[in-house]
Amino acid sequence: MNNNGLNNNRSRETALVISQEEISEGIFNLKIKFRDDYTALKNTLPGQFVSLYVSDGSMLLPRPISICEANVEDMVLRLVYRVVGSGTKAFSSLRSDDTIDVIAPLGNGYDFDKIISENNLPDDASFVAMGGGIGIPPMLGVVKKLHEMGKKAYAVLGYRSNDLFLIDDFKKYSEVIISTDDGSVGTKGTVIDALKASGVKADVILSCGPLPMLRGISSYASENNIPAYVSLEEHMACGIGACLGCVCKTVDVDEHSHVNNTRICTEGPVFRSSEVIL
Amino acid sequence: MNLSVDFAGVKMKNPVTTCSGTFGSGMEFSEFADLNMLGAVTTKGVASVPWEGNPTPRVIETTGGMLNAIGLQNPGVDVFLERDMQFLKGFDTKVIVNVCGHSEDEYLDAVEKLNVEDAISLYEINISCPNVKSGGIAFGTDPKMVEKITGAIKKVSKKPVIMKLSPNVTDIKVMAQAAESGGADAISLINTLTGMKIDINRRSFALANKTGGLSGPAIKPVALRMVYEASHAVNIPVLGMGGIQTAEDALEFLMAGATMVAVGTANFNNPKATEEVVKGIEAYMERYSVDDINDLIKIL
Ligand SMILES: Cc1cc2nc3c(=O)[nH]c(=O)nc-3n(C[C@H](O)[C@H](O)[C@H](O)COP(=O)(O)OP(=O)(O)OC[C@H]3O[C@@H](n4cnc5c(N)ncnc54)[C@H](O)[C@@H]3O)c2cc1C
Ligand SMILES: Cc1cc2nc3c(=O)[nH]c(=O)nc-3n(C[C@H](O)[C@H](O)[C@H](O)COP(=O)(O)O)c2cc1C
Ligand code: FES
Numbered sequence: 001m002n003n004n005g006l007n008n009n010r011s012r013e014t015a016l017v018i019s020q021e022e023i024s025e026g027i028f029n030l031k032i033k034f035r036d037d038y039t040a041l042k043n044t045l046p047g048q049f050v051s052l053y054v055s056d057g058s059m060l061l062p063r064p065i066s067i068c069e070a071n072v073e074d075m076v077l078r079l080v081y082r083v084v085g086s087g088t089k090a091f092s093s094l095r096s097d098d099t100i101d102v103i104a105p106l107g108n109g110y111d112f113d114k115i116i117s118e119n120n121l122p123d124d125a126s127f128v129a130m131g132g133g134i135g136i137p138p139m140l141g142v143v144k145k146l147h148e149m150g151k152k153a154y155a156v157l158g159y160r161s162n163d164l165f166l167i168d169d170f171k172k173y174s175e176v177i178i179s180t181d182d183g184s185v186g187t188k189g190t191v192i193d194a195l196k197a198s199g200v201k202a203d204v205i206l207s208c209g210p211l212p213m214l215r216g217i218s219s220y221a222s223e224n225n226i227p228a229y230v231s232l233e234e235h236m237a238c239g240i241g242a243c244l245g246c247v248c249k250t251v252d253v254d255e256h257s258h259v260n261n262t263r264i265c266t267e268g269p270v271f272r273s274s275e276v277i278l
Numbered sequence: 279m280n281l282s283v284d285f286a287g288v289k290m291k292n293p294v295t296t297c298s299g300t301f302g303s304g305m306e307f308s309e310f311a312d313l314n315m316l317g318a319v320t321t322k323g324v325a326s327v328p329w330e331g332n333p334t335p336r337v338i339e340t341t342g343g344m345l346n347a348i349g350l351q352n353p354g355v356d357v358f359l360e361r362d363m364q365f366l367k368g369f370d371t372k373v374i375v376n377v378c379g380h381s382e383d384e385y386l387d388a389v390e391k392l393n394v395e396d397a398i399s400l401y402e403i404n405i406s407c408p409n410v411k412s413g414g415i416a417f418g419t420d421p422k423m424v425e426k427i428t429g430a431i432k433k434v435s436k437k438p439v440i441m442k443l444s445p446n447v448t449d450i451k452v453m454a455q456a457a458e459s460g461g462a463d464a465i466s467l468i469n470t471l472t473g474m475k476i477d478i479n480r481r482s483f484a485l486a487n488k489t490g491g492l493s494g495p496a497i498k499p500v501a502l503r504m505v506y507e508a509s510h511a512v513n514i515p516v517l518g519m520g521g522i523q524t525a526e527d528a529l530e531f532l533m534a535g536a537t538m539v540a541v542g543t544a545n546f547n548n549p550k551a552t553e554e555v556v557k558g559i560e561a562y563m564e565r566y567s568v569d570d571i572n573d574l575i576k577i578l
Contacts, residue, residue, distance in 0.1 A: 011310055012549055053547070060494055060547045061339045103549070235335040237344060237546045240310070242302035244322075244351045245337035258353035259330045266306075 132209025297542025343494030428460025509535025525558020
């Protein structure tokens with residue numbers, strides 16, 4: 001599904017907060033429900049994101065937050081975010097039955113049929129989803145989808161310490177491999193260190209996390225000839241492809257912009273690592 | 279009830295357009311707002327050749343507004359004519375094409391290439407972008423340059439020309455008059471105000487470009503004052519913008535002297551903002567039994 005910004009019938013919606021709790025220090029788990037006839041939600045893919053608005057009008061620009069899990073039958077999205085500034089702080093005070101304005105879904109996520117055919121992946125290919133820090137939540141939707149498709153999925157998750165948020169959710173859909181900065185659980189070091197230590201052979205890597213981690217994954221993947229996908233972040237204004245605020249440098253001239261820049265909010269946030277310059 | 283206005287000889291079905299650079303060429307926003315409801319769509323600045331723009335971060339929110347330093351990234355006029363203009367022809371709205379350049383020759387080159395397209399109603403010449411090193415604001419802050427470049431563009435242009443003025447000047451009236459003397463058919467203002475934000479945690483500039491252009495509700499009082507001053511200093515029509523979020527904001531600009539208004543940064547907060555401004559103006563006219571929008575323009 002290519003959500004190239006045209007005629008997907010999305011709108012700024014007022015969604016209902018179903019629940020919110022703090023699942024780790026400063027990390028919140030928010031579930032929001034859309035009206036039943038909001039058809040745009042039906043095509044949600046893992047890796048896509050939403051634009052959340054601060055409803056009291058005190059802030060202008062929407063905050064981009066990845067979709068952690070989509071339950072389209074119930075029109076519910078699960079979002080997991082870390083409080084870092086005024087916008088996320090405002091979201092953290094939302095309680096059930098509050099409302100929040102949101103545009104969803106946005107960007108291009110993981111289209112696994114396309115990934116399989118583009119890379120000639122065999123039926124028993126190992127999909128390795130790597131998430132670091134607040135890049136962990138979007139990987140849940142990834143392994144869930146792979147599990148539904150009957151694919152072999154591994155989650156390699158990089159935490160700071162032994163506060164392993166979302167780990168039980170991941171275990172439902174995939175084998176979990178852990179790295180921690182302090183060595184308290186799993187491999188001490190990076191997600192790549194943990195992958196190497198596990199002996200798992202990746203046929204394709206899907207990743208989200210801080211830039212140094214994505215750079216590491218990108219070079220590991222190219223050295224080992226493994227196709228890899230990275231989910232990128234940039235400051236956004238419109239979130240829908242109109243302002244050119246959120247670009248990333250590309251190896252080739254981009255089809256839309258006609259320069260070596262691509263829009264993270266529209267062509268991304270998920271890119272093939274070999275196509276972007278990190 | 280009449281909402282239509284005559285803007286530099288072009289009949290607009292209502293006085294509402296978009297601010298260049300905040301609406302692309304309407305493609306993306308057409309999913310959210312009905313372009314047919316707008317008097318005109320003003321497109322993102324386009325140059326004779328593609329421009330890469332600035333490094334990121336290019337945008338950051340500030341109190342009541344935002345700073346941007348996009349650096350006029352654009353795909354160049356050829357792609358614009360083939361793709362964006364063809365798309366816009368599918369809508370019942372006028373098209374104002376915003377043009378940028380690094381030098382007088384580049385502006386002229388772009389305008390000459392655009393002249394072939396009949397569906398373009400007007401050009402808006404950006405001589406006020408604070409985010410590019412040469413061209414842009416370098417032209418827009420010196421009245422002699424404003425007059426000269428306006429004259430040069432008027433010579434080659436087959437469409438009426440709007441000169442877009444910078445607010446980063448001591449006396450906006452002088453700039454407006456310089457554009458008028460150069461032969462401009464209209465002026466638009468304000469472009470963004472040069473600003474800065476520092477990220478104290480990273481101890482560095484929030485934008486890669488260090489400075490950026492301030493837009494949004496924070497600049498509205500400044501913009502309104504400048505639209506008032508400029509429109510009373512010249513006899514050509516004014517396209518007013520700067521922080522317009524609602525019909526009430528738009529009406530202030532019309533009363534202050536603008537014949538048309540543009541909605542910019544507000545689109546990022548509310549992708550239906552343009553449409554809602556048009557509907558809100560209509561509602562105001564109904565409420566106060568105003569038959570003709572022209573009876574509200576420049577009444578102060
Ligand atoms: C595609 C995408 C998906 C994301 N998914 C998640 C997620 O699932 N969970 C999560 O916790 N965070 C996620 N982020 C980061 C999140 O958007 C920022 O942490 C958030 O915008 C910060 O807003 P604030 O007002 O709290 O912080 P402030 O620092 O006060 O924000 C000021 C401005 O900068 C912008 N900004 C600040 N940091 C970032 C950033 N890292 N990326 C983009 N814009 C930023 C804000 O949107 C706002 O406009 C994602 C970012 C992107 C681009
Ligand atoms: C992201 C962004 C991009 C812009 N790009 C352009 C541009 O390409 N050409 C131009 O003349 N003005 C550009 N502007 C200025 C706007 O057209 C407008 O003059 C200014 O933002 C004030 O209006 P506002 O407060 O309603 O946004 C841009 C503004 C923003 C926020
Ligand atoms: S945020 Fe506006 S183009 Fe991506």
